[in-house]
Amino acid sequence: MYRKQDLRQTLHRLMNELLEENGVEIYGDFKIEVADMDTLAFIKGSKIYVNTKASKYPLYVLKYIIAHEIAHLAVKGHTRKFWETVKHVYPEYEKGKQELLRRLP
Numbered sequence: 001m002y003r004k005q006d007l008r009q010t011l012h013r014l015m016n017e018l019l020e021e022n023g024v025e026i027y028g029d030f031k032i033e034v035a036d037m038d039t040l041a042f043i044k045g046s047k048i049y050v051n052t053k054a055s056k057y058p059l060y061v062l063k064y065i066i067a068h069e070i071a072h073l074a075v076k077g078h079t080r081k082f083w084e085t086v087k088h089v090y091p092e093y094e095k096g097k098q099e100l101l102r103r104l105p
């Protein structure tokens with residue numbers, strides 16, 4: 001229970017850092033929800049859902065996960081335009097992406 005709340009707070013902080021540092025504006029009041037689920041993360045309406053398992057990931061991986069989901073607000077598929085958007089939200093995303101791919105089964 002505490003683990004979920006801690007992760008949610010951390011993710012909120014990282015999201016705000018990403019948006020401020022990189023001058024990204026998103027409209028509406030975005031919330032992050034931590035849940036036990038099959039997928040790692042997804043975005044629905046004004047909520048980003050992140051798997052409880054992410055609590056064991058380092059911060060730069062969590063930042064990548066958030067940046068990835070925020071980018072999906074602008075671009076649905078994983079196109080070139082999508083990765084450009086991820087880079088805009090989180091310029092150092094590549095390191096987090098590689099580490100996440102290494103950790104996923």
Ligand SMILES: [Zn+2]
Nearest residue numbers: 068072077078
């Ligand atoms: Zn995606």
